[in-house]
Amino acid sequence: xxxxxxxxxxxxxxxxxxxxxxxxxxxxxxxxxxxxxxxxxxxxxxxxxxxxxxxxxxxxxxxxxxxxxxxxxxxxxxxxxxxxxxxxxxxxxxxxxxxxxxxxxxxxxxxxxxxxxxxxxxxxxxxxxxxxxxxxxxxxxxxxxxxxxxxxxxxxxxxxxxxxxxxxxxxxxxxxxxxxxxxxxxxxxxxxxxxxxxxxxxxxxxxxxxxxxxxxxxxxxxxxxxxxxxxxxxxxxxxxxxxxxxxxxxxxxxxxxxxxxxxxxxxxxxxxxxxxxxxxxxxxxxxxxxxxxxxxx
Numbered sequence: 001x002x003x004x005x006x007x008x009x010x011x012x013x014x015x016x017x018x019x020x021x022x023x024x025x026x027x028x029x030x031x032x033x034x035x036x037x038x039x040x041x042x043x044x045x046x047x048x049x050x051x052x053x054x055x056x057x058x059x060x061x062x063x064x065x066x067x068x069x070x071x072x073x074x075x076x077x078x079x080x081x082x083x084x085x086x087x088x089x090x091x092x093x094x095x096x097x098x099x100x101x102x103x104x105x106x107x108x109x110x111x112x113x114x115x116x117x118x119x120x121x122x123x124x125x126x127x128x129x130x131x132x133x134x135x136x137x138x139x140x141x142x143x144x145x146x147x148x149x150x151x152x153x154x155x156x157x158x159x160x161x162x163x164x165x166x167x168x169x170x171x172x173x174x175x176x177x178x179x180x181x182x183x184x185x186x187x188x189x190x191x192x193x194x195x196x197x198x199x200x201x202x203x204x205x206x207x208x209x210x211x212x213x214x215x216x217x218x219x220x221x222x223x224x225x226x227x228x229x230x231x232x233x234x235x236x237x238x239x240x241x242x243x244x245x246x247x248x249x250x251x252x253x254x255x256x257x258x259x260x261x262x263x264x265x266x267x268x269x270x271x272x273x274x275x276x277x278x279x280x281x282x283x284x285x286x287x288x289x290x291x292x293x294x295x296x297x
Contacts (some may be wrong), residue, residue, distance in 0.1 A: 028096055030077035032058035034245060035066060035092060035158040042106060042236045043085050050083065050237040055248040063088035067211030071096055076201040083249050084120075087111075094118070099259045101250050103243055108192050109155050110262040119246070119257040121239050122240065124234045125191050126264055127157045127164065133270070134163075134187070137288040144217070147178055147192025157193060164189075172201035179208050187229070202226075215280050224271040225296050229282065232268035239265040261279020 020180065034050065036043040038060060039081060049062065059077065062278045063086065066073050084093035086106040094115055104111070104120030127146055134141045143163055150168040157166060163251045165185065169175045175196045179188065188209065190197060197219075206227045209216045218228030238294060243266070250257055270288075273296040277284045289295060 016204075021155065025137065025278045029079075031056045031080045031082060031251065032072070033070075033074060033077060033079045033081075034058050034060045034083045034085065034110070035063055035070065035089035036060065036083075037062055037076070037088075046105060046240035046243065047084055049237040049242075050244040051240075053241045053244030055244075056251070058083075063092060064090055064247070066229055068092075074100055080251055083247060085245055090120075099120065101247075101253035103247055103250075103257065104262075105239055105243060109152065112258040113258075116258040117256050119260040120262050121242060122262055122264055123234045124156055124264065125219065125234065125268055126161070127161065127189065127269060129232050129264075130189055131163065133288070135228070137285055138282065140282065141215075143185045144187045144189050145185040146189045146191065147175060148196060152191045152193050167198055172196055173199040176201050176208075179205050182212070182214065185214060187215050187217055189276075190219050190228075192219040215276060215279055215282065221269075221271045221294065222271045225292050227276055228273060229276050230270065230272045232270055234265040235267045235269055238267045242266060253285050 001088055002189060032054065034047060036047070036184070038044055039049070050058070061073065070082070072095060080101070081101045082093050082096060084090045084102060084104045086112065090104045090111060093104065094113070096102060098116045100117070102115070102118045104118070105122070107120070108124050109122050110120065114256045130144070134144065143165065143166060145165055146157060147167045147169060149170060153166050153168055157164065167178045169178055172195070182188065205216065209227070215229035216227070218224055218231040220231055221233055224231045246260070271294050272284060272292045274284060274289075275297055
């Protein structure tokens with residue numbers, strides 16, 4: 001950070017100074033390229049987190065600006081690592097030669113990867129994180145139905161939990177029909193599947209939830225606002241810090257990133273709907289309320 005006393009200095013001086021620093025910065029190799037659409041707030045939040053922990057400077061490109069030519073850009077910049085944020089960015093980064101490490105994020109679940117030297121983070125919240133909250137703060141909820149596509153259940157459930165029963169559904173029709181037939185559970189955990197959670201299906205499931213007296217555990221703040229009991233949502237700034245840390249370690253040790261499995265965020269924002277809790281007869285302890293990022297009354 002440089003500070004200058006403006007008094008007595010002409011605009012031409014600052015213009016000259018600007019191009020001087022621009023020349024210096026453009027001459028330096030760009031060790032890390034970040035590909036992401038900075039018009040999106042989550043992208044900017046992740047970049048803010050990266051800035052806090054990445055131990056080298058980086059340059060940002062939009063997916064459109066490097067479409068079909070990311071390899072040439074990386075070679076020109078003498079890039080040692082690429083961070084891809086979002087599906088378009090990931091598709092471009094996966095075309096790079098495996099000699100260039102890639103770290104991805106802003107995808108719901110880990111994408112299929114055929115290249116080595118690749119790892120990343122994903123936005124979906126693992127089932128285990130919900131189980132931890134329920135066990136520690138809402139012990140009255142003893143049996144949870146997890147409803148989603150087979151692949152999502154496999155990825156996000158990860159392991160078997162004695163209090164969880166899983167239902168695999170392929171579309172919104174099967175989703176609603178499964179909820180209609182549910183018995184003997186104390187909560188329903190949704191999974192982030194766009195083909196299943198259509199607006200019409202979700203609206204119908206909210207009605208079924210209140211009719212049956214079984215609370216929904218959602219996947220977004222919007223779900224809680226609409227009537228779900230609670231949601232755990234990934235934190236872009238925190239995951240950006242994780243990306244910066246992992247990128248710094250990868251460049252320092254030159255490890256194959258493919259040996260590191262993809263992971264979720266370390267931290268999740270908690271959203272709670274206390275009116276839903278009241279209507280369902282669920283006691284939400286004050287300690288859990290204090291942990292919430294936002295409470296919908």
